[in-house]
Amino acid sequence: xxxxxxxxxxxxxxxxxxxxxxxxxxxxxxxxxxxxxxxxxxxxxxxxxxxxxxxxxxxxxxxxxxxxxxxxxxxxxxxxxxxxxxxxxxxxxxxxxxxxxxxxxxxxxxxxxxxxxxxxxxxxxxxxxxxxxxxxxxxxxxxxxxxxxxxxxxxxxxxxxxxxxxxxxxxxxxxxxxxxxxxxxxxxxxxxxxxxxxxxxxxxxxxxxxxxxx
Ligand SMILES: C[S@@+](CC[C@H](N)C(=O)[O-])C[C@H]1O[C@@H](n2cnc3c(N)ncnc32)[C@H](O)[C@@H]1O
Numbered sequence: 001x002x003x004x005x006x007x008x009x010x011x012x013x014x015x016x017x018x019x020x021x022x023x024x025x026x027x028x029x030x031x032x033x034x035x036x037x038x039x040x041x042x043x044x045x046x047x048x049x050x051x052x053x054x055x056x057x058x059x060x061x062x063x064x065x066x067x068x069x070x071x072x073x074x075x076x077x078x079x080x081x082x083x084x085x086x087x088x089x090x091x092x093x094x095x096x097x098x099x100x101x102x103x104x105x106x107x108x109x110x111x112x113x114x115x116x117x118x119x120x121x122x123x124x125x126x127x128x129x130x131x132x133x134x135x136x137x138x139x140x141x142x143x144x145x146x147x148x149x150x151x152x153x154x155x156x157x158x159x160x161x162x163x164x165x166x167x168x169x170x171x172x173x174x175x176x177x178x179x180x181x182x183x184x185x186x187x188x189x190x191x192x193x194x195x196x197x198x199x200x201x202x203x204x205x206x207x208x209x210x211x212x213x214x
Contacts, residue, residue, distance in 0.1 A: 006122050007176035009078070009098065015175055016055075016079040023056045023082070026116075033146050033199040033206030034115050038062055040195065040210040041144040046070040047110040050136060052099045053077055053117030057086030063113065064092055074109075076102075100129050107138045115146035116206075120176035130189035137213040143191060149207035150179045152198050156205040182209045190214060 007015065038059060043049055043066035054060050054075030063073040076095045077083050083094050097103055099117060112133045118126060133143055151157030160179050167174045183196040191211035199206050 005171065006120055006178065007171050011172060012120060012176055013078050015172060016077075017081040019175060020056060020079065020081040020085050023085075024058070027058075029202040029204035030116065030146075030206060032201045033208055034059060036197065036199055037113070037115060037144045037146045037208045037210070040197075040208060041111050041113055041142055043067050043071075043073075043111060048108065049073045049111040049113060050102075050104070050109045051075045052102075052112060052114040052133075054086050054094070055082050055116075057089040057092070059113060059115060060086055060092055061090050064090065074104075100125055100132070102132050102136050104136045106135050107141075108136050109141060110138055111142045111144070112137060113144050116148065116177065118145055118182060119147035119149075119178060119180045123180070126182070126185055127189060130185060130191075134189060134191070134213055139213055141213045142210065143186070143213070144208065144210045145182055145186070147180050147182055147207050147209075148177050149181055149198060149205050151200075151205045153200060155203040156200045159203040160205065179205070181207060183207075186211050 043063050047067045049063050051060050051073055054077045060075045074093045074095055075086055076097050078098055080096055151160040167178050183194055186209050187194055192214040193212040195210045197208045
């Protein structure tokens with residue numbers, strides 16, 4: 001089930017400004033999915049990558065090391081405090097913007113990576129966002145998305161049932177995140193070679209969707 005209502009943009013900025021100091025804690029339940037997603041993106045030397053919703057920059061460091069020396073990774077985020085944490089971590093191009101309004105020319109990137117961001121945006125915004133990811137990707141470019149998703153075994157189904165109970169009472173207590181399933185939307189947006197995997201870590205299910213701009 002997809003819960004459409006989520007927190008407002010200003011509430012998200014406020015929440016993630018506050019949450020930035022705690023972001024590394026969720027590594028215990030998200031790190032494996034992020035690592036698998038980075039493997040599926042397979043960034044290569046010389047490439048230009050967009051890291052949409054860069055957070056505190058953990059994935060940015062990995063991506064930047066992979067594209068060095070000639071490539072570039074742009075980390076984009078709504079939260080200035082998240083961007084500050086990334087800036088402290090490493091010297092890298094950063095952009096304060098809303099992922100739904102990408103300030104980049106068409107065909108600017110070889111890859112788009114976004115982990116645990118689309119699951120906090122209004123469902124109605126996702127089709128347009130995926131079209132915009134297509135726009136900024138070069139033909140043949142790769143997109144890899146990681147999101148909280150529905151459970152696939154007893155533990156992850158239970159954790160998502162509890163999560164959704166909390167979410168119904170207070171979306172902000174969940175950072176606006178609720179389980180989504182994005183593969184069909186990615187297909188409808190016109191991407192090719194779609195791969196979907198679900199990784200469960202400490203009972204938390206994460207969906208990875210990788211695809212290519214046709
Ligand atoms: C759950 S954190 C994930 C951070 C990072 N991608 C990771 O996997 O650790 C969500 C991030 O998305 C950012 N964010 C939320 N809404 C956004 C929007 N509309 N545009 C850009 N970034 C947004 C938040 O500021 C936060 O850094």
